[in-house]
Amino acid sequence: MYKLAQRDLWTGRIDSETDESQFRHFQTIQFRNIEDDYNEPRQGVGLLGYAVDKGVELNKGRTGAKEGPDAIKKVFANLPVTRKCNVYDYGNVEHDHQTLEETQEEFAHYVAKSIKRHKQTFLLGGGHDIAYAQYLGTREAYPDESIGVINIDAHFDTREEEYSTSGTSFRQILEEDDNADYLVLGIQQGGNTQALFDYAETKDIGYVYSEELLHQISPPIKDKVERFIHDHDVIMFTICMDVIDSAFAPGVSANGVLGLFPHVVLELSKRIIPNEKVPTISIAETNPKYDVDNRTAKLSANFFHHFIL
Template sequence: MYQQPEKSLWTGRLDSETDRSAFRHFQTIVFGNLAEDVDVHDSVALLGYAVDEGVALNKGRIGAQEGPDAIRGAFAAVPTMSEQVIIDYGNVRHCASTLYETQQEFGQYVTQLLQRHQRTFLLGGGHDIAYAQYLGVRAANPGKSIGVINIDAHFDNRCAASSTSGTSFRQMLEEDDRLDYLVLGIQRASNTQSLFDYADKTRTEYVLADELKGRIDPRIKNKVENFIHAHDVILFTICMDVIDSAYAPGVSAPAVLGLTPTIVLSLAERILQSDKVTSLSIAEMNPNYDIDQRTAKLIAHMLTYLIHD
């Protein structure tokens, strides 16, 4: 069910009402309505996936449905870094009889936003947002090859009877023969051998978390750039559980020996340099387990750099 943006979420410290160089995002945000057909191509869009049904079905810690609004609250108070127009379109919540129906609805809205905007940022919610994002990207790009880049500790290529937060990438791979999958940050201890076997079977490219400690090796940079070059469109998604729980405790499945925010941000900035990346989703932010808004603030600061990149 679509809900228009909640304006009361956008508050922060007021340093000036006239000097734009002292503004924060709550002073510059624009509110949109998906029912209105307007041309705002030079702007970027925000849409929330306020859903954790997929997390529950995957037997994870629920609470991610409140993630989009927690991210907005933290992002609102961050100083603006440019005159980039950002339009908040609100949230989609799960009210359908199945998760798949909600994903279909969200995908339709994603298609709309991709057609209207320079770039679309999707705020989760469980990582089932990635499959919903795919439905929108595919509908907006019929016939084109899609490269899916996921920064994640998990493959999320489980086999299940229906959609969950752990099945998105298997669903994509099994439905689309013009799609390839690259995942960065895989933890050996967080994926069973059967998930590695399926990754090998589907020619999934991956980089282990152990290979991303300290710095990004030039060979990994080349892998990412070659992957982007080989596809028409890039679907980009980040699961916050890839980041070590010392930095990001507010997630559905906290990471042990995870990546640092610096590495993740560096990878994301490199990926977003390509115009082929039309959408980015950030998943699994769970305010129920956050400490001092640490995870929400981390995402807010990442967004500030990534939106204005």
Template sequence: MYQQPKAHLWTGRLDSQTDRQAFRHFQIVQFRDINDIQPQTDGVALLGYAIDKGVELNKGRVGAKEGPDAIKKVFAGLPAATDTPIVDYGNLEHSEDKLIDSQKTFGKYVQRLLENHKRTFLLGGGHDIAYAQYLGVRAANPNQSIGVINIDAHFDNRQESESTSGTSFRQMLEQDSNLDYFVIGIQRPSNTPSLFEYAEQTDTQYVLADEIIDYIDPQVKDKIERFIHDHDVILFTICMDVIDSAYAPGVSASAVLGLTPHCVLSLAKRIMQFENVTSVSIAEMNPKYDIDQRTAKLIGQFLSHFIHY
């Protein structure tokens, strides 16, 4: 079920009503109905995936459906460092019999946003958002090659009878021969040998968390950039459980020996510098387990860097 933008979330400290250099996001954000999109080639769109049914089906801890609102509430009070237009299109909730039906609806929304905005940010919610994102990216780019980059501790390439938060990338690979998958931050103890085997079978490229936890080797950076250059469109997604739980406790599956926020931000900013990265999803923000809004604030900072810096 579609939810219109919630203006009450967008509040913050008011430093000035006239000095643009002192504005915060809540002072510049625009609100629009997803069913009434107007062409806008500049600026960015925000759309929430207020769904954690996939997490439940994947036997994870629920609560991530509250993630989009928690992220927007924190992001609202951060400085608006540039004149980049920001449009909040609200959220989608799960009200269908099957998760795949909600994913298809979300995919249609994503397609509309991609066709009318320079860049689209999708806020989750479970990591089943990635398959919904893919449906929109493929619909908007029917004949182009898609490179999927996932910063994640997990492959999420499990084989199940229905969509879950752990199946998105297998679904993409099984139905799209013009798509390649690259995942950064994989933890060996968090993935069974069968998942590694499937990654090898599908030529999935991956970088282990151990390889970048202290230092990102230039070879890794070159590998990422070659992957981006080799594809027409990049679908980029970040699962917050890749970050160590000391920094990001508010996730569906907390990480031990995870990456630092600065490592993830450095990787993400390198990826975001390319114009063919048209959509970005941030998944698994779970306010139920957050501490002092630590995870929501981290995502708010990520968004600010992606949009302004």
């Protein structure tokens, strides 16, 4: 179910009502209905929330991530505008269908619309089943291109199930699309079964362990990412906030220790996002129900703030 943006989320400190150099995002945000038609050149940034944690529930995780999109927007609203760019909040999609797949298909159609309108589209979760919906929307917008999926995550999320969950998105993509490949950065050995590593071998999934990314990104890993981007027409980029150490991001559906530091994730992302091949970026698994001092929502919002081109 599609819902228009909640305008009352967009509030914050007013440093000036006339000097744009002192504006914050709540003073410049624009609101639109994703279902309306607009005849404008491709511009600015589209923002769409996936207020869904049904996939987390089906994956036997901690629910609460459906509150993530609005929590992130509320923090982002008060951050200063440091680069002039129009941001359009299209609101959220909520789960009210009989199956999760139907909600993912609805969201995907809106993702495709935003891709066609904007230089960037940011998708805020919600469970990581947002990734399958993101893929469907990307494929709708780019029906013939090769898609490279880059996921910064502690988990492969390639479980085998008879239905869609937050743990199956990337298996669904690989099983359905021969013109798609998958690279995961931040894999934790303690977060994935041997069966998932075996599946990665079978499907030629590229991955980098979290311990290889502890303090800096080595030249071989930089080359691996750059080659992957070079080899595909379109890059679908997604971040699962549970890849970050729980000291920095406690508010996630499946928190873990020995995770990545936020600055490493930021540096990795900045090597991916500026490329013109990246039309969509999703941030998944922010779960306000388990957050501490709003840390995870703040981190997600600041990632978004840094990623705007």
